[in-house]
Amino acid sequence: MAMSLSLRAVAVLIVLTVEVQASENTSRCKLSAPDERAKNALRLLEPLTNQSFTAKSQDGNDSYEYVFKVCDDAEGMKDAGVVQKDKKGKQTRIGSYTDTQVIEGSDWVMLIYRSGEKYDNHCQNEQRKAIIIISCNKSATVAHLTMVQEQNIIDSDCFYLFELDTSELCPVAQSKLSPGSIFLIVCFSCLAVYLIGGFLYQRLVVGAKGVEQFPNYAFWSEIGNLSADGCDFVCRSRGSREEQPTYRGVVTEPLEEPEERDDHLLPM
Numbered sequence: 001m002a003m004s005l006s007l008r009a010v011a012v013l014i015v016l017t018v019e020v021q022a023s024e025n026t027s028r029c030k031l032s033a034p035d036e037r038a039k040n041a042l043r044l045l046e047p048l049t050n051q052s053f054t055a056k057s058q059d060g061n062d063s064y065e066y067v068f069k070v071c072d073d074a075e076g077m078k079d080a081g082v083v084q085k086d087k088k089g090k091q092t093r094i095g096s097y098t099d100t101q102v103i104e105g106s107d108w109v110m111l112i113y114r115s116g117e118k119y120d121n122h123c124q125n126e127q128r129k130a131i132i133i134i135s136c137n138k139s140a141t142v143a144h145l146t147m148v149q150e151q152n153i154i155d156s157d158c159f160y161l162f163e164l165d166t167s168e169l170c171p172v173a174q175s176k177l178s179p180g181s182i183f184l185i186v187c188f189s190c191l192a193v194y195l196i197g198g199f200l201y202q203r204l205v206v207g208a209k210g211v212e213q214f215p216n217y218a219f220w221s222e223i224g225n226l227s228a229d230g231c232d233f234v235c236r237s238r239g240s241r242e243e244q245p246t247y248r249g250v251v252t253e254p255l256e257e258p259e260e261r262d263d264h265l266l267p268m
Contacts, residue, residue, distance in 0.1 A: 025049035029071040029081075029100040032114070041104035045070050045111070045134065047168040053145035055162060063087060066147055068132060068162060070111070071097050081113040082130040082160070093117045094160050095130035107136035107171060123158035130160045137165035 026042045026049060048070045057064040065085045067074045074083040081097035095113025103110040116128030143166035152158045177185075198215020202208040211217060 026071045028097065029102075030098045032099055032101050037104065038102045041102045041109050042071075042100075044104070044109055044169060048134070048143065048164075048166065051143070053143060053164060055145040055147040057147055057150075066094070066145075066160070066162070068130075068145055068164070069097075071100075082116075082132070082162070084160075092128075094128050107169065109134045109169065119152065119158065122152040123154065124156060126156060126158065128160065129158070130162065132162045132164055134164045134166060134169055136167070136170040138167050138170050140165045140167050143168070 026046050029042060031038050031042070049072065051069070052074065053068045055066045055068070057066070063086060067083045067085065069081060071081070074080050075085070075091060077083050077091060077093055079096045079098045080093040081100075082094040084092040084094050094116045096115040097113055099113065099115035101112040101114070103112075111132045111134060113130040113132070114127065116130065118125050118127050143164055146163045146165075148161040148163055150158075150160050194215065199213055202213045202215060214220070
């Protein structure tokens, strides 16, 4: 039992050590301008660490091979981020990750390794420099490095230009649905489940026929009647309502004259 616990503890420590190392891989790059934006751009390249990328020169005879690593020693050469190898196996440090500059774009990152070995007969014997443009390519299942060109026919600021296509740099697709649309979809989905599930239950379990198969038919029919009554009360006028009193004129009737009695004029 104690041995099992100790093995588990060792396994946990190994996993934690690997995770810490993985999270600190890009920190080995020494930024020439260590601002927060450059650090964030460098963290985007974390999935590409612990990998080695190779490319052939584009002069047509494959006389050189280039090896590139993100913030790590290429071909085991100390501090070398990009190494050039000729056919005889001679290695030349093109750029050092101890002198790094990073520029971030919308879906690309430009990684610049400076402080390479000095030119022999070009560019006024200045130090070599490697520029690697790492771009998003969703169809690139495996990252592919391409040597674009070596600019060494100018007097100064010469460079080696590389391109690396990878899907690791592609931004995560965001949902285009608004919160209101999501709410409506959820409501319609729940309504569909309620109607279909209730219909099957009423038909197969209860054995209802006709409109009785509608789930909670009695309840919904009462809701309909009450809604109709409310609409009828609000929107329709009724004859039973008391009429407002109206003005009536005084009827003029002819006055009856008192009947004259002349009985006393008769002879007795």
